[in-house]
Amino acid sequence: MGAVARAADAPVVLSEDDPMAKTLGYYKDASKVDVKKWPKRAAPEGKKQFCNNCQFFTADGKTQGKCQIFANKLVASKGWCNTWTAKPAA
Ligand code: SF4
Structure with a gap:
């Protein structure tokens, strides 16, 4: 039971095939972004x-x-999507 509860709580990794990921142009490897499209x-x-x-x-x-943007799903550090916005300067 404990293992099931932990699995349910574990953050979900965002898939490039997720419909919203596709809409926003998420790529787990930013170097692979289709720059004609994005x-x-x-x-x-x-x-x-x-x-x-x-x-x-x-x-x-x-x-x-x-x-x-993706409900706190996990994205790759070196990923990218079209919603990218610079972090405000610290
Ligand atoms: S670029 Fe920003 S908004 Fe887009 S998936 Fe990465 S962290 Fe989220």
């Missing part, structure tokens, strides 16, 4: 955009973090 990441500034420097990202380990 020109925001084609611009010189776009190359610096990753989940781990996005306002909506909270790191959870080195390679992933929770994304507020």
Whole structure:
């Protein structure tokens, strides 16, 4: 029972095939973004955009973090989506 409860509580990893992920152009590897479809990441500034420097990202380990836009599902640190917004300067 305990294991089941833990599994239910565990954060869910966002799939690229999730309908909302597709709508917002989420890629778990930002270098694979189709920049014809998502020109925001084609611009010189776009190359610096990753989940781990996005306002909506909270790191959870080195390679992933929770994304507020996707109901706190886990996204890849080096991922990207079209909702990317720069973290406000600290
Ligand atoms: S909103 Fe930000 S953290 Fe969330 S998937 Fe898009 S780029 Fe990554």
